[in-house]
Amino acid sequence: MPKPICYSTKAYSAGSASAKLGxxxxxxxxxxxxxxxxxxxxxxxxxxxxxxxxxxxxxTMYPAVPGHEIVGRVTKVGGSVTKFxxxxxxxxxxxxxxxxRCPSCREGLEQYCETGMVMTYNSPDPHLGGPTLGGYxxxxxxxxxxxxxxxxxxxLAAVAPLLCAGITTYSPLRHWKVGPGQxxxxxxxxGLGHMGVKFARAFxxxxxxxxxxxxxxxxxxxxxxxxxxxSKEEAQMQAQAGxxxxxxxxxxxxxxxNAYLNLLKRDGTLVLVGAPExxxxxxxxxxxxxxxxxxGSLIGGLPETxxxxxxxxxxxxxxxxxxxxxxxxxxxxxxxxKSDVKYxxxxxxxxxx
Numbered sequence: 001m002p003k004p005i006c007y008s009t010k011a012y013s014a015g016s017a018s019a020k021l022g023x024x025x026x027x028x029x030x031x032x033x034x035x036x037x038x039x040x041x042x043x044x045x046x047x048x049x050x051x052x053x054x055x056x057x058x059x060t061m062y063p064a065v066p067g068h069e070i071v072g073r074v075t076k077v078g079g080s081v082t083k084f085x086x087x088x089x090x091x092x093x094x095x096x097x098x099x100x101r102c103p104s105c106r107e108g109l110e111q112y113c114e115t116g117m118v119m120t121y122n123s124p125d126p127h128l129g130g131p132t133l134g135g136y137x138x139x140x141x142x143x144x145x146x147x148x149x150x151x152x153x154x155x156l157a158a159v160a161p162l163l164c165a166g167i168t169t170y171s172p173l174r175h176w177k178v179g180p181g182q183x184x185x186x187x188x189x190x191g192l193g194h195m196g197v198k199f200a201r202a203f204x205x206x207x208x209x210x211x212x213x214x215x216x217x218x219x220x221x222x223x224x225x226x227x228x229x230x231s232k233e234e235a236q237m238q239a240q241a242g243x244x245x246x247x248x249x250x251x252x253x254x255x256x257x258n259a260y261l262n263l264l265k266r267d268g269t270l271v272l273v274g275a276p277e278x279x280x281x282x283x284x285x286x287x288x289x290x291x292x293x294x295x296g297s298l299i300g301g302l303p304e305t306x307x308x309x310x311x312x313x314x315x316x317x318x319x320x321x322x323x324x325x326x327x328x329x330x331x332x333x334x335x336x337x338k339s340d341v342k343y344x345x346x347x348x349x350x351x352x353x
Contacts, residue, residue, distance in 0.1 A: 004029040004127055010352050011137035012326055013063040017055035020330045021136070023352075026065060028141050029127050036084050036147045037076035038092065043135035044069025044161035044319075045345035047191070047252060048275075050333050052122050056277065061122055067135025068094045068120040069163040071156050072349075081144045089156065091148040091309070092140060093163035094299050096120050096132060100145075108303035110146075136329070138352055148306055151313025158318035161191065161344040162309060164299065165319060169196040169248060170308040171300035172271045173203060176246055180204035185240075185247035186225070187260060189216045192250035192273060194320060194343040197223045200248070202315050208240070210260070219342070223320070231259070242290070250274050261286035261294065269293040319344050325351035 006027040013024045031037045049066035051057050070092040074084050084090055098105050099115035110117055118126065121134030134140075150159055169192055178184055184205040186196040193209070200207045201224030208227045209220040217228045229236045237259060244263050252274040260270050261282070270292070282294055300308065312318065320343045324332050332345045 003129075004032065006030065006128070009138045011065050011133065012329060012352065013065045013133075013136070014053040015063050017053075017060065021053060024063065024065075026133050026137060027128060028137075028139060031076050031078045031141050033078040033080040034143050034145075035078045035141050036074055036081060036090065036144050037139060037141045038070070038072040038090050038147070039075045039139050040070055040072040040135055040137060040349045042071050042157040042160045042323075043067040043347045043349060044164065044321075045324075045329070045332055045336065045347065046161075046164050047336060048164070049134075049136075050336060051275075053333075059122070061131035064122060064131065065133035065136050066121055067137070067347075068092070069160045069165070069344075069346075070120070070135035070140060071150055071160045071163070072139075075139070077144075083144050083149075084147060089150040089152070091150050091159065091163050092120060092135070092142050092146065093148065093167065093305055094120055095302070096123075096142045096146050097126070107301075109301040111299045111301055136326070136347065136352075138349060146302060148302070148309060151309060153313055154316070154318050157323055157346045157348070158321050159309070159312070160346050161319040161321065162195075162312060163305070165191045165195050165344060166199075166312065167300040167305045167308050168192055168273050168297070169250065170199050170311070171304055172248060172273060172295075172297035173199050173246075174304070175297065176269055176271065178203050178205050178246055182206070182245040183208065183243055185210055185244050185260070185263065187231075187247060187249040187255075188251040188274065189213075189220055189223075189343070190250065190339060191319075191341075191344045194223055196248045196250055197225050198317055201225070202311075202317060205246075208244070237263070244268055247271070248273060252276055254278055254280060257281075257294070258283045258286050261292055264290065264292045266290040267292070269295060272296045321346045323348050327351065
């Protein structure tokens with residue numbers, strides 16, 4: 001297949017695992033018949049961006065341009081595009097394509113594509129070769145089926161992290177049918193956890209936030225938690241034993257999963273959405289004696305992500321953010337490692353000159 005006609009756009013990339021991110025120029029394909037070109041206005045900063053830039057999960061292809069929480073303005077559409085027009089606000093999340101044919105894709109679960117999803121960055125680019133390049137850039141071109149409509153009533157910068165942090169927490173809460181009459185735990189009050197608190201409260205559950213930091217209590221209550229448990233306090237943990245219908249674990253650091261399994265009722269479920277680097281141990285007895293379940297969940301498919309955005313529009317839900325300039329990204333990574341952000345950095349892409 002001949003290489004498409006390309007145009008150049010400014011970006012920030014990492015050239016190696018040890019290199020800081022810096023300014024560069026990258027190629028984007030000119031929009032094909034089904035493509036949407038987006039001028040990126042804001043891009044959220046996910047911990048996955050850091051993991052990839054520093055090759056902490058392995059397999060990073062360099063140069064790496066992270067960023068998969070993208071919102072912006074449509075600047076060009078292909079001749080067969082029907083869902084968007086020039087001037088529309090649009091979003092791009094963690095995926096830019098999939099096989100579209102396997103059972104998962106046909107069910108709108110493209111994140112579980114059995115052939116292999118094409119991620120917004122660090123996937124083989126079927127159009128240009130090399131790796132896909134993400135949202136730390138001035139523009140991006142994506143097939144219309146993987147572009148999302150943004151509710152007009154929400155602050156655009158605060159919408160950006162919904163494309164990863166939002167859907168990553170919304171999807172499991174919906175899949176396990178969290179709602180009124182249930183007691184739900186959220187482990188960790190970071191970029192993911194703060195959205196888990198907001199969604200679980202919006203779904204009508206009683207929400208308990210677990211944190212190792214007593215200083216986060218007031219913030220958790222402000223975000224919608226009914227109660228806060230300091231997980232380092234054994235008496236507080238024991239007081240919650242056997243009382244939860246569902247717990248969403250949003251912590252990426254190594255921690256004791258068995259402590260949370262013991263808090264579940266019979267038939268309760270603990271779902272992991274954080275991604276710890278090292279394997280974690282699960283005891284058999286906390287599972288088998290009360291028929292508890294331990295599960296995982298990965299982002300969400302395109303239909304569910306649009307559903308989540310529409311829900312946020314109707315309920316006025318966005319992420320709590322701190323806006324940064326593009327040239328502050330390396331400092332932001334270091335602050336993120338120290339959990340020094342409430343609760344998601346978002347890059348103002350107008351600062352990428």
